[in-house]
Amino acid sequence: MKCCTFLIIAVALLGSAECSKILLVFPFAAPSHYILGSTLAKGLAENGHNITMVSAFGERTPPQNLTYRDIVLTGFLEERKKRNMNLFKLEDLDPYSYTTFLLSMCLENTRKTFEHPNFQALINSDEEFDAVIVEVFFNEALYGLASHFNAPLILFSSTGPSLYIDMAIGNPSPPSYIPEIILKYSSDMTFWQRVMNWSFKVIAQLYYYYINLPAHNRIMKQHLPHIPDLSVINYNASIILLNSHESFSQPIPHVPNMIDIGGFHVTPVDHLPWDVKNFMDGAKDGVVYFSMGSAIKPTDMPEDKRDAIVKALGKIKQRVLWKWNEDNIIGKPDNVKLFKWLPQQDILAHPNTKLFITHGGLLSTIETLHHGVPILSFPIFGDQKANSARAEMDGYGITIPFPEITEKKLTAALKELLNKKKYRKNAKRRSKLMRDRPVQSLDLARYWVEYVIRHGGTPHLRVAGVDLPWYKYLLLDVILFVVLASVGSITTIYVVMRRLCRRQVAKKQTEKKQTEKKKKVKKN
CATH class of the missing domain: 3.40.50.2000 (Glycogen Phosphorylase B;)
Structure with missing residues (x-):
């Protein structure tokens, strides 16, 4: 009997030793986004972790006998319903107008998240977390929560890889065969589609760097003034969990801290009504x-x-x-x-x-x-x-x-x-x-979250590209040097050749004059 009691206590102590406090932030009031966030949160809770979930929803069926807490952004759902937007009309928007609309909407959603009293109570508390997981959806100001709570930052993408994710983690994204996510192209693009894809990515990057990030930085600094600038935090994610997989997504390059867990939300078959x-x-x-x-x-x-x-x-x-x-x-x-x-x-x-x-x-x-x-x-x-x-x-x-x-x-x-x-x-x-996978998607997600917590972050997975300014990453300074050097060399060669040609012409003209003069003298 004493032996059994000892084993029970030992197992309990071991479980508590492995239990971590994890904060998940999924503030966008869309059911599909919340399904993914809550599935991940409940999966981590089932592994014995202490979960705090920030969302516009409240979990109707929280895990039983597990530590799971909801911080609900009350009013977000009601406001979304009040807008009563006809989403069919979004089909008419061109990619640039749609991107501007989406970034503006998400910026406002991020501002309201920070201002919400329930969220304010969280960031002004003395709570500590072992990891902070934030959904990536044009809400970069929320990345600052990881620095605020002195915890590793884990990002989650509900839509798989995109231009903005690739920029944040230094992942290569050649526009020659990787179309941007909101364009209607496949990887097999025509010439003009590649032109459009390239131009869209260039304009989107400029907008992101010079308009979107500064706007989010102002929001973040207003509420978390003590943390580093977003120009640092934005590129400091330990890993990013991606709702993608090569079975249904385009195979693209992945840096080491990109983890595909697409399909993790699929549930076992249940009885139909x-x-x-x-x-x-x-x-x-x-x-x-x-x-x-x-x-x-x-x-x-x-x-x-x-x-x-x-x-x-x-x-x-x-x-x-x-x-x-x-x-x-x-x-x-x-x-x-x-x-x-x-x-x-x-x-x-x-x-x-x-x-x-x-x-x-x-x-x-x-x-x-x-x-x-x-x-x-x-x-x-x-x-x-x-x-x-x-x-x-x-x-x-x-x-x-x-x-x-x-x-x-x-x-x-x-x-x-x-x-x-x-x-x-x-x-x-x-x-x-x-x-056909060696590990189930949800188990893979749990492993990597726990891996980040065990090691206090993953700087060894971080590629050097995230430390380079965009013009260096794209080798624009090198390209400019090569272009200027080439133009300079060609110009120098042109000037030298022109001078040599002029001298040659002048020499021939002088010789011609001398010859004509000799002929004239001889004739006289």
Whole structure:
């Protein structure tokens, strides 16, 4: 009995010794972002860590018997709903206008996060943390929390690699084959697409360095005046966890502190609601699942696009599960069933699911590939266009730009995807690639967070490129030197040759005059 008691105490002491206090900051009021943050937070809590989660949401089902605390940014969700923005209109914005809009919105969100009383109570407390994890979403001022709490900084990207991440950690991002995330290009770009990609990256970098970072630095210094400048903190992340993987993302260069954990949020298959299950089980020709994600409000869709979709779906023999935010839709065909909410992952896992009609969001793309279901994509904004372009390139999907949706185009795309086996075959192949890993994604994330904590940071993984100013990193000073040296050399050679030619011409003219003079003398 004493031996058992001793073992229990020893195990408890060992567990407490390995327990760390971790702060996670996911302030953006978007369900898809929170799903990723809460999955990571709960996964770390399950490993015995003391978790503090800052978000616009509150965890409805916090881990039982674990140390998990929510700091809720109250009012953020209500404000987002009050704005009632029609996200379909974002499709009309060009990449520059969209980037400016997004950076401005995220800057304001960061300002309000710092000013929120619940957040103020946190930063003014005497709490200590062993690591600070911040979601990367144009909120660089929040990186200062790591210095404030004297803890290593861990970044998390909900959208995978991007230009701004590459700049922050010194990762190479050649514009020749790596399109920026909000452009609708795949890696196989035409000449003019490469021109556009290069010019966008240059302008975006200049805006980021000279407008965005200084604005965030002012916010950070206002609330955390004692910490270093953002020009230092922004490049000081120990690691960055990326919601990406080569099975569904473009293979690109990775510096050592970039960790791919894409797919970590995918959950085991659960039971479907009885009405959904009966509808799907009875579909002898299969089911088409249609959802535009958690952020887009389907009823904001223009009437002509809605009518085209309704008519095209009514022509297919498959049953359709449509996530729609109202009880009915004008002209609803008999094969379509509407639901305000659907368990997406469980539907995609059902053997009768033949096709997923989607907006091309990254989480939806990951989930559909995990279960090997092809997609028909109507991308609207953000990374959706790049994800959709990748799906077409990899052969498991077709994309119809939202403004180009017509009944005829949609009918043809549905016929192609539902009748040709190659799309499902390619989706199943990607599913095998996604599942074939030496370590599960969430376990990999937990390992690296604990690795950073064990070693108090990872300066040995940090590449030297982050210490270089942008003009040195891009070798612009070297290129300028070579250009000036070349121009100087060419100019020198030109001047010398010109002088030599002039002398030669002058010499010939002198000789000619002397010859003519001799001839004249001889004649006389």
